Amino acid sequence: MPEITIARRMALKLLAGAALLPIVGRPALATAAPGVDFIVIADLHSAYDHLGQLLAAIESHVAATPRPCLVLFNGDLFEAGNVVASRSGGAIDWAFLKALADTAPTVFNLGNHEPDLDNDLAHFVTRAGELDITVLTNIIDGRTGAGYAPASASLQLGGQTVTIAACATDNLFTYPKPTRAQLSIPQPAEWAAANLPGLLRSGTINVMLSHAGVTADKAILPLLPDGTLFVGGHDHLNLVHAEGNTRYLHTGSWSEALTVATVAGPGAPADLRRIGIDPAVPASDRLAGLIAYVLAQHLTKDDLAPVGHADAARTTDEAGLFAAASLAAAVGADVGFIGHTTFGAGLPAGPVSRYAFDACVRFEGKLMTVEVDAATLATILARCNQFGDFPFDARNGDYLYAAAPNGDKARYRLVCNDWSATNQRAYFGRDDLAFTEVPDRTVKATVIAALA
Template sequence: MMLKRRAALALLSSTALLSLAGIPAQAADPGVDLIILSDLHSAYERMAELLQAVQARISAAKRPQVILFNGDLFESGNVVTTRSGGEADWAFLGALAKLAPVVFNIGNHEPDLDNDLAHFVERARGVGVTVLTNIIDKRSGKPYADAGTTLSTGSVTLTIAALGTNALGTYPKPTREMLDIPQPVEWARANLPSMLKSDGINIVMSHAGVVPDRDILPMLPDGTLMIGGHDHLTLVHEQGKTRYVHTGSWASLFTVATLAGPGEAAKIEQIAVERDGSAAPDLKAVIATVLAKHLTDEDRSVVAHTVKAQTLGETARFTASAIAAKVGADIGFIGHTSFGTGLPKGDVTRFDYNAAVRFEGKIMKAEVDASVLADILKRCNQDGNVALSARTGDFLYAVPDKTGDKKTYVIACNDWSAINRKAYFGREDLAFTEVPDLKLKALVAEALSKT
C-alpha cells in the first residue's frame, strides 16, 4: 500500500534518508539497517541512554537507517508520565524522527494517556512519524491508520505490514469500547498474501504476541523479517531465511537488523543499553525536569534497600519466593510482564519500585497434586534459551523450581495469574482462594526490608 500524503514527512526520499544518516549517497553500502525498538513503557531510567545509543549507531552507519517502533511507548503506571502528559516520551519520539524515518506500530499502551487512539495517531504524524495499525475505530468503522506501507531507501524498497494485539483487557478500559481489533491469525491469513511481495523485502511488525505470531510465521514469504512485541521477550528465531525477533522491553536493549537486499536473510545484532551509560543530554534534561516537577514526597520516599542491582528475572524470582514464604506455600509464581525493569542498587524509592513491580494485586492459593505441578513447572521460567514451539508468550516465574516427594503441594501467586490461569498455568481446573488482607506490593517491600 502506497503512503498517503500526510505520511510523507516520515518516509523521505532515498537521498534525504542517506543525508539523515550522515552518509553521502555515492558512498553508502547496499541495503538498509533497521533499528528496532519495542515496549518502551516510559522507561525514564534508560530512555535518554537508549536515545544516545541509537544516535551513536546512526552516526556511525555505513548504509541508510530506518527506525521501527513496535508499540507501547507509554506506561500509565509511571505517575510522571501521566502527570506530564508524556512530555519526555513525546520528546524521545520527536528526537527519533529527526534521526531517521520512523515507522510506528500501535500497541495496547498508546491510549494510556489519552484514551482516544486517533489523537495519538494525529500527534505522532505531527512529529514526522508514520503510524501503522490494523485496529479499527468502532465510531467510524475505519482503521485508525493504514496497516501497511512501502518505503524506498535508495538501493532497496521495504514492504511493511503491521498488526496489533486483540487482548482487549490489556488496553485502558475507556478505550475498549472504541476498538474493533481483528483476530491476528485470521487477519494475517486474509491480508498478508496481498500485502507482502514474493520477490521483495518484507517486514511484519506484530504487537500480537508470540502465540499468534507462531501461527503467522508459516504464512510469510521466505526471507521476511517479523518483529514481535507485547510479551517483553528477547529472542531471535531462524526459519529458513526468515527471521523473527523480539527486542525486550523497558529500554533494556535495541535490535539492529541489516538487510542486504531481496531474498537475503536479515543479519541480527542486539545491543544492551546500560542504566547509567552515556545519555542524550537534551532528553536527559527533559526527563530531569519532569521528574523534579511531578514527583511528590511520597513518590520519592524510600520503600526498600538493595545490596546490589537486580535484573528483571532476579526481581521476579525474589517476588515469587517472597509470595511463597509469606503464605506458607511450597512454590510461588508471578507473571513475567508483572515487572517492568529490575530493582536498582541502594535505596529504592516508591517511583523506582513501581517501575519494577508494575501492578498491585491480591494473593491467591491453591492445592495441586504432584503430577499437575510437574506439568505447570514445564511452562515456567522462559527467560532462558527456550524453543519458539515451547513459548507461551507471557510466562510465570516459579521459585523454587525443584520439588520433593510430596503427593500434594500448595502453590501461591498474584490474582492476575490466577484469573488468567489458562494462559499462565495451562489449565482451568485450579481452585484458587484468596489470602485475606494481603497485597502484592506491600508483601514484596516487606521481604526486601529483611534482606
Template sequence: MLLNRRAVLGLMSTTALLPLIGTGARAAETGVDLIILSDLHSAYERMAELLQAVQARVAAASRPQVILFNGDLFEVGNVAAARSAGEADWAFLGALAKLAPTVFNIGNHEPDFDNDLAHFVEKARSLGVTVLSNITDKRSDKPYTDASATLSAGGLTLSIAALGTHAINTYPKATREMIAVPQPVEWAKANLPSILKGENVNIVLSHAGVVADRDILPMLPDGTLMIGGHDHLTLVHEQGKTRYVHTGSWASLMTVATIAAPGAAASLERVAIERGGPAAADLKSAIAAVLEKHLTAEDRSVVAHTKAPLTLGETARFAAAAIAAKAGADIGFIGHTSFGTGLPKGEVSRFDYNAALRFEGKIMKAEVDAATLAAILARCNQDGDVPLAARTGDFLYAAPALVPGKQSYIIACNDWSAINRKAYFGREDLAFAEVPEVKLKALVVEALNRA
C-alpha cells in the same frame, strides 16, 4: 500507504549525508539497517541512554537507516509520565523521527495517557512518524490508520505490515469501548498475501504476542523479517531465511537488522542499553525536568533497600518466593510482564519500585497434586533459551526450588495470574482461593527489607 513526505525527505537527506558523517568519509554500503525498538513503557531510567545509542548508530552508519518501533511507548504506571501526558516520551519519539524515517506500530499502551487512539495517531504524524495499525475505530467503523506502508531505502523497496494485540483487557478500560482489534491470525491470512511482495524486503511488525505470531510465521514468504512484541521477550528464531525477533523491553535493548537484498536473511545485532551509560543530553534534561515537576514526596520516599542490583528475572523470582513465604505455600508464581525492570542497588524509591513491580494485586492459593505441579513448572521460567514451540508468550516465574517427594503442594500467585490461569498455568481446573488481607506490593517490600 507510502511514508509521509517528511519521513521520505528525512531518508533522502540522511542518505545524502552518510558519507560525511562520523570520523571520516565512508563508502556507502548496499542494503538497509533497521533499528528495532519495542515496549519502552516510559522507561525514564534508560530512555536517554537508548536515544544516545540510536544517535550513535545513525551517525556512524554507512547505509540508510530506518527505525521500526513495535508498540508501547507509554506506561501509565509511571506517574511522572502520566501526569505530564508523556512529555518526555513524545520528545523521544520526535527525536527518533529527526534521525531517520520512523515507522510505529500501535501497541496496547499507546492510549494510556489519552484514551482516544486517534489523538495518538495525529500527534505522532505531526512529528513525522509513520503510524501503522490494523485496529479499527468503532465510532466510525474506519481504521485509525493504514495497516501497511511501502518505502524505499538503500535501493530496496520495503513492504511493512502491522498488527496489534487482540488481548482487549490489556488496553485501558475507556479505550476498549472505542476499538475493534481483529483476531491476528485471521487478519494475517486475509491481508498479508496482498501486502508482502516477493520482489520486496518484507517486514511484519506484530504486537500480537508469541502465541499468535507462531501461527502466522508459516504464512510468510521466506526471507521475511517478523518483529514481535507485547510479551517483553528477547529472542531470535530462524525459519529458513525468515527471522523472527523480539528485542526486550523497558529500553534495555535495541536490535539492528541489516538486510542486503529482497529475500535475504537479516543479520541481527543486539545492543544492550545500560542504566547510567552515555545519554542524549537534551532528553536526559527533559526527563529530569519532568521528574522534578511531577514526582511527589511520596513518590520519592524510600520503600526498600537492596544490597546489590537485581535484574528483572532476579526481582521476579524474589517476588515469587516472597509470595510463597507470605501465603504459607510450597511455591509461588508471578507473571513476567508484571515486571518492567529490575531494582537498583541501595535505596529504592517508590517510583523505582513501581517501575520494577508494575501492578498491585491480591494473593491467591490452591492445592495441586505432584503431577499437576510438574506440568505447570514445565511452562515456567522461560527467560532462558527456550524453543519457540515451547513458548507461551507471557509466562510465570516460579520460586523457590521445589522440594520433591510430596503427594500434594500448596501453590500461591497474584490474582492476575489466577484469573488468567489458562494462559499462564495451561489449565482451568485450579481452584484458587484468596489469601485475606494480603497485597502483592506490600509483601514484596516487606521481604526486601528483611533480606
C-alpha cells in the same frame, strides 16, 4: 518531492491499508552501502532511566553506518503506572519520539499502551503523524469503521523498496478500560491469512511488525514470504528464531536494548545484532536535560521515599523470582508464582524508592492459593521461567515466574497473583484449578515486606 498517497480500506472485512511514503528531509549518505539497517525497539513503557542512553545508541549507529537506517518501533511507548509519565502527559516520551524522527525515518506499530495517557487512540496517531512518524495498525476505530492508520506501508529507502505490515493484540483487556469500546481488533492470525498475501510480496524487503505476542506470532510465521524480517513485541522477551531466511525476533523491553537488523536486499536473511543499553553511559543531549527537569518537576517526596532495601541489584528476571518466592514465604505456600509482565525494570541495590519499586512491580493484585498434586505441579513448572535459552517451540508468551518448590511432597500448596489465577488457561495451561483468595494480602505490600 513525490506525492504522498495514503489508501485506507473502510470495510471491516479487508482490515488493511497501504501507504506509499517517500523518505524526505534527510541527506543521503555519500558512500552508502548496499542494504538497509533496521533499528528495532519495542515495549519501552516510559522507562526513563535508560531512555536517554537508548536514544544516544540510536544516534551513534545512524551516524556511523554507511547504510540507510529505518527505526521500527513495535508498540508500547507509554506506561500509565509511571507517575511522571501520567503527570507530565508523557513529555519525555513525546520528546523521544520527535528525536527519533529527526534522527532517522521511523515506523510505529500501535501497541496496547498507546492510549494509556490519552484514552482516544486517534489523538496519538494524529500527534505522531505531526512528528513525521509513519504510524501503522490493523486496529479499527469502532466509532467510524475506519482504521486508525494504514495497516501497511511501502517506503523507498537507499534504492530499496521496503514493505511493512503491522498488527496488534486483540486482547481488549490489555488496553485501558475507557478505550476498549472504541476498538475493533481482528484475531491476528485470521487477519494475517486474509491480508498478508496482498501486502507482502516478492521483490521488496518485507517486514512484519506484530504486537500480538508469541502465541499469535507462531500462527503468523508460516504465512510470511521467506526472508521476512518478523518483529514481535508485547511479551517483553529477548529471543531470535530462524525459519529459512526469515528471522523472528523480540528485542526486550523497558529501554534495556535495541536490535540492529541488517538486510542486504529482498529475501535475504537479516543479520541481527543486539545492543544492550548501559544506564551509566552519557544520555543523548536531546533528552538528558529534559529528563532531569521533568523528573524534578513531578516526583514528590513520597515518590522518592524508600519503601524497602535491596541487598543487591536485581535484573527484571531476578526481581520476578524474588517476588514469587516472597509470595510463597508470606503465606506458607510451597511454591510461588507471578506473571512475568507484572515486572518492568529490575531493582536497584540499596534503598528502593516508591518510584523505583513501582517501575519494577507494575501491577497490584490479590493473592490466590490452590493445592495440587506433584504431577500437576511438574506440568505447570515446565511452562514457567521462559527466559534465557528457553526452547522456541515451548514458548507461550507472557509466562509465570516460579520460585523453587519447597521440598519433595505428594501435594503442594501454590500461591500466585490474582491476574494469573483469573487467566489460568494462559498462565498455568489449564482451567481446572480452584483458587481461593488469601484475605488481606496484596502483591505489592507482600514484596515490600520482603524487601524490608
